[in-house]
Every structure is written in C-alpha cells, then in structure tokens.
Amino acid sequence: MSGPSSGAAVVAVLPAAGSGVRLGAGVPKAFVELAGVPMLVRAVDGLLASGVVDHVVVVVPVDEVDGAAALLPARPVTVVAGGADRTASVAAGLAAIGPDVEIVLVHDAARPLTPAGVVSRVVAAVRAGAPAVVPVLPVADTIKQVDPAGVVVSTVDRSALRAVQTPQGFRAPDLRRAYAGEPDPRTDDAGLVEALGDPVATVPGDPLAFKVTTAWDLRIAGLLLAGAAAGCADRDGVRAG
Numbered sequence: 001m002s003g004p005s006s007g008a009a010v011v012a013v014l015p016a017a018g019s020g021v022r023l024g025a026g027v028p029k030a031f032v033e034l035a036g037v038p039m040l041v042r043a044v045d046g047l048l049a050s051g052v053v054d055h056v057v058v059v060v061p062v063d064e065v066d067g068a069a070a071l072l073p074a075r076p077v078t079v080v081a082g083g084a085d086r087t088a089s090v091a092a093g094l095a096a097i098g099p100d101v102e103i104v105l106v107h108d109a110a111r112p113l114t115p116a117g118v119v120s121r122v123v124a125a126v127r128a129g130a131p132a133v134v135p136v137l138p139v140a141d142t143i144k145q146v147d148p149a150g151v152v153v154s155t156v157d158r159s160a161l162r163a164v165q166t167p168q169g170f171r172a173p174d175l176r177r178a179y180a181g182e183p184d185p186r187t188d189d190a191g192l193v194e195a196l197g198d199p200v201a202t203v204p205g206d207p208l209a210f211k212v213t214t215a216w217d218l219r220i221a222g223l224l225l226a227g228a229a230a231g232c233a234d235r236d237g238v239r240a241g
C-alpha cells in the first residue's frame, strides 16, 4: 500500500463501513459479491479505471480493515476504520489524506457499477474551477408532496429537480472546511459545502451509477453484469470482472 498524500493530486474517499441493513445479506454490504467480486473491489477498480484518481482511501468496519486490505492487493489504496454513520466514515477517510492533495472525491462502495465517465466528468469540473461538483440525473417520476396522513398536498414541478449520485468532487480545502466542527450527518457531502455558501455545480450522472440499497438493486446489478458477460452490453462501467 502506498501513502495517500505524496504527490497524489486526486484522492477518492470510499465509504464502505455500513452494515447493509436494508440489503440484509448478513455481512457488511460492501463485502457482498457481485458476479464473484465484492462490491468494494468493483468500486475501487472503477475509480482507478477512470485514470483520473491517484489514490483511494477505503473506509470499512473496524474489524474488516485487514480483510479489506487483503482484497485489494497491488492497488494504490489505504484502508481505515469507519464510524457510526456515513458522515463519520467520510471524516475518518479525510483524516487519512495528506495536506498536498488538491481534489477529493467522495464515493459510495454501494455504487459498484459507476462508469469511469462519471468519475472523469466530476474531476474535470472541479479542475475547471468548481469548489464542489455532483453528478445528477433528471427525475423521471412525478413527485407529490404529501401530508403526514399520506394525502397529496401538491404536485412538485420536477423540471428543476435532480437526483444526486456519487462520486461527488471537491477542492480539498473546501471539503475539509465543511467537515470541520460537527458536520450534520443528515446532509450529503455537497450539502455541507453548500451550507458554507460555496456554489455546487452539476455534471451528468449515469443510470449505472445507481446505489445498491435493497435485494432488488443487487439483483438488477447482477443481471446487468450477466448481460455484459454475455456480450449484451457494450457500455463502459459494466465489466463482467
């Protein structure tokens, strides 16, 4: 394992320390295999395959640090222990990053099929001057606001709404400032930077960057990979592995 700071301009923090309650696999979600490859390995390799990420800080449950490192030989990674929620895990990852890093990405191990193009678009936008960048998709479904009883209050104009994916990208000092003090665990990383008054830019996301949350999502991811292995998909990002 090489260190995350020396000369590395772009470092990705990969929170993988969740327990995966909604998936219910009986093991931490990031260690669940997709076509024989753990999700966290797919996520690390996806980031590195972009060619724009120099180092990945992988954040795992405290008793999985050695196991995760063993899954990731010969890759520029550092593995550290996470915290009680995603925000605490990202903070632990940030603490492992050296002062000379220029750009930090924060991704999710739970988005194992994220195409390289999403990663490179985010980094390009930060390099072009945005303090914070999120990949987004338009919202396809009609969105209703409801009252506590579930009765519709209004129909939201979705033309200005976007669903946010990861990796989110940041100028390192801005993200460090956002995480100084006590960051609100209900807010995403870009939301913390937004709260400082910094503008948050958007770039196009990709449906393949979806988050594996439930057993349904895992099934979809498996089917996409099976299709790629059978030559049915030629999209980058879906590697049969």
Ligand code: CTP
Residues within 6 Å of the ligand: 014, 015, 016, 017, 018, 019, 020, 021, 022, 023, 029, 030, 059, 082, 083, 084, 085, 086, 087, 089, 090, 108, 109, 110, 111, 211, 212, 213
């Ligand atoms: N995560 C983390 N540390 C935590 C909680 C979550 O690093 N204490 C990570 C997860 O490993 C995942 C990402 O944050 O890669 C997004 O979280 P989520 O999809 O909610 O995963 P889990 O928290 O594992 O799932 P659940 O909420 O169903 O338990």
Ligand code: MG
Residues within 6 Å of the ligand: 018
């Ligand atoms: Mg969670």
